[in-house]
Amino acid sequence: MLTVDNINLHYGAAQALRGVSIEAPMGKITCVLGRNGVGKSSLLRAITGQQPISGGAIAFNGESLEGLAPYHRASRGIGYVPQGREIFPLLTVKENLETGFAPLPRKERFIPDDIFSLFPVLSSMLARRGGDLSGGQQQQLAIGRAMVTRPRVLVLDEPTEGIQPSIIKDIGRAIRYLRDSTGMAILLVEQYLDFCRELADHVYIMDRGEIVHQGAAETLDTPEARRHLTV
Numbered sequence: 001m002l003t004v005d006n007i008n009l010h011y012g013a014a015q016a017l018r019g020v021s022i023e024a025p026m027g028k029i030t031c032v033l034g035r036n037g038v039g040k041s042s043l044l045r046a047i048t049g050q051q052p053i054s055g056g057a058i059a060f061n062g063e064s065l066e067g068l069a070p071y072h073r074a075s076r077g078i079g080y081v082p083q084g085r086e087i088f089p090l091l092t093v094k095e096n097l098e099t100g101f102a103p104l105p106r107k108e109r110f111i112p113d114d115i116f117s118l119f120p121v122l123s124s125m126l127a128r129r130g131g132d133l134s135g136g137q138q139q140q141l142a143i144g145r146a147m148v149t150r151p152r153v154l155v156l157d158e159p160t161e162g163i164q165p166s167i168i169k170d171i172g173r174a175i176r177y178l179r180d181s182t183g184m185a186i187l188l189v190e191q192y193l194d195f196c197r198e199l200a201d202h203v204y205i206m207d208r209g210e211i212v213h214q215g216a217a218e219t220l221d222t223p224e225a226r227r228h229l230t231v
């Protein structure tokens with residue numbers, strides 16, 4: 001499992017994470033909910049190594065990730081779907097998927113077929129430029145690109161942001177399939193409560209840089225949980 005233990009994160013003098021601890025077990029979907037600006041992306045940037053932490057520890061299956069660059073964390077099996085997708089607009093869909101080869105040994109440098117079964121639209125658009133895809137198609141491409149790296153932990157930053165309902169359903173289905181077929185740990189941060197309630201095995205709520213609630217998905221319906229999620 002992925003373990004985040006009591007981490008702090010600062011941007012200069014401003015503290016974005018305060019003593020955050022979460023666990024993302026293998027074969028489970030763990031969801032971190034919170035309003036804008038509470039520190040959800042900072043948590044994922046700490047896990048993927050994009051942003052250094054100023055206290056605490058992050059480990060995968062008991063091995064510390066401390067000091068490892070994002071590239072090395074990807075080789076250890078941490079796959080990342082960043083907020084806003086970060087598709088390369090001038091590369092084709094196929095080339096975007098192939099950027100996921102970077103952390104892989106040579107014999108694993110191929111695109112797994114299940115990406116195209118999950119997201120058939122990608123197979124019909126392999127030669128199209130990433131920048132010409134719709135937002136929903138780009139999100140599917142970003143998840144596909146992370147799958148190319150054969151992650152053991154998949155970390156997703158607001159996968160439903162700006163996406164139409166039918167594609168949100170496809171993305172939810174894909175995330176469930178990945179949990180059930182590969183047994184990977186899935187950690188996603190979201191503002192969209194219904195998406196998390198349907199998908200998550202375990203939820204955390206963040207508020208102002210801290211974890212303020214945790215429990216099964218059904219506990220999101222308690223007044224105390226709601227209070228942290230309403231503006």
Ligand SMILES: Nc1ncnc2c1ncn2[C@@H]1O[C@H](COP(=O)(O)OP(=O)(O)OP(=O)(O)O)[C@@H](O)[C@H]1O
Nearest residue numbers: 011014016034035036037038039040041042043083
């Ligand atoms: N590069 C940065 N430099 C300085 N402050 C930052 C930086 N990135 C984020 N912050 C601040 O840290 C806090 C947490 O931001 P973060 O992006 O982690 O929140 P979030 O919950 O992901 O929000 P959103 O849902 O809007 O993406 C915010 O107050 C934000 O302004």
